Amino acid sequence: MSNIGSYDKRRKDFDWSQAREELAYDDAPTKNIAYFLAERNCERGLGDKVALIWENAAGDATRQFTFDQLRLYGNAYAQLLRDLGVAPGERVCIFMDKIPDLYFSFVGILKAGAIAQPLFSAFREDSLFTRLENAQTTAVLTMKRLAGRVRHIRDKLPALKHVIVVDAGGAEAREGETHFDVYAAEPVEAFDIYPAGEETPSVLHYTSGTTGAPKGALHVHGSLVAQYITAKWVLDLRDDDVYWCTADPGWVTGTSYGIIGPWALGTTQLVLELGFMPERWYAAIEKYRVTVWYSAPTAIRLLMREGAEIVRRHDLGSLRHLVSVGEPLNPEAVIWSEDVYGLPFHDSFWQTETGCIVISNYPGMRIKAGSMGKPFPGIEAAVLDAKTFRPVKAGTVGLIALRPGWPAMFRQYWRNEETYHNKFVNGWYICGDRATVDEDGYYWFVGRDDDVINTGGHLVGPFEIESALLEHPAVAESAAVGKPDPVNLEVVKAFVALKPGYEANDKTRLDIINFVRKKLSPIAMPQEIEFMASMPKTRSGKIMRRLLKARETGEEIGDTSTLEDD
């Protein structure tokens, strides 16, 4: 029997107070998330239970940390920040690979009352700068390998007071930087945890939009209630599980379900420092006896490409529940996983802004392969007409919308009130995705409702890429679109018109691709560049990105004269 039991019954009876009761939330000494991840588990007698199993990138070292160690190392980070004078509410960026310090410092930042701002370690200078500048971040916790990127932009960030390198050992710190070794630091047995309320800001995650710079979705400590119950019912986590979330905490999945939800439940988590690598992934499932696996469609499709033979070389018998997130999971992947692993992947849908899973397939509920599933109990969802913003009939394509009010919902876009308010219409939060809902209440993803590119589960804004392209000396004009891709759902494709004197060849193409990779990130880097003599434009001179995208998707664009007037 799964934790959720009957979906229909849960949906009918649901009240968020059930989750609050299970967490003893109303009687807790604080609503600080960190308390629920560390102290509360120790109080429940789980202090000696393994919280984190971590394997290094090379695969030749494993470390295990108990919930009591999570508490102590979290305390050490919290004390460091307090000693440095980091005040509650200040933004503290975690810019690290998936090393244990990332997880300890996340707990420590929250304990100190600051706002955790995790950023993906693949971000290069420009991507990093945009997000640190917007958040007015006051401290960055980073590693030797990545510190150079912060140094390059530090002069342009007057709010940034502290750069803390966590893996430099005893080496002398550069001027203006701090070295911190959590394992060698003075133990902090008790730390006076910041008394956060439910509405106290906790985590700031950046996400991309069609226009302008990335937006910081601000979450609050009260999000825990929803992250706890969704982790329990969708991921079906139980006391004896070894749970593996493959997401990086630089993205929301990696914090909501790679830190908060599972540890609020007292679950043992596996973290691999390594990125995607099929042989090593299967070996890890076998070695650590992983029971619940939360991954992404791109990874699953790449595993499909590797075939079944490699699966047969490993004992994956410990697995009992598989869940997927990040992009729609195609029916073939669901069927394949059932054939090869003996278990289907359960697709789940949510976003940075929603903070928790909002639509999903649940253990025990019939899966319609290719469907997103049904709304989580307690979440009211609908598909709305794009013009009237009223619910459409079953089978009609419209906008996915959610009735605001669930605990994990974002509370604002950082310093961007107007964009935040534009996300709400007729009392609904508009997700920005298109879908249909069938007669049985299952949702079916159709696509984005904007120009944001979803590549491998990461959202990338075309504006950011186009701006970077224009900084290359050879580029006169540019447009970036999402090109359909069998593995990554979409890949970034750039259309480029060159300046006179530059040749449209592979050397120029490679040079431009590497230029964007180094400025922004490998994710934002175009995987393909098409050279054009000139770009199609509107009458006012704007590049018709939608026309270029339609060419890639094969979508009928019809009369382009309306676009020309855009």
Next chain:
Amino acid sequence: MADELKDKIRAYVVDEYVEEGEDVEVKDDTPLISGGFVDSFSMVSLKLFLETEYGIKIPDEKATAEAFDTVNAIAALVRQYTEA
């Protein structure tokens, strides 16, 4: 030929993927992907470099994380197509 090939690949990897000021030596068997130097997205630029430099076409299904993980593995992959 073999050493020249590896030298060229190594030089490109160091130039493009190793952080400025980062104190690492890329050897023929240094793990590039599991070592955090190259990620799965960046493999596209590495593949394009090899194709441009050596006038070959590497099928997408051959451009796996394992095939791109070390200078040795990349050199073997290139040789497979240049000698074909």
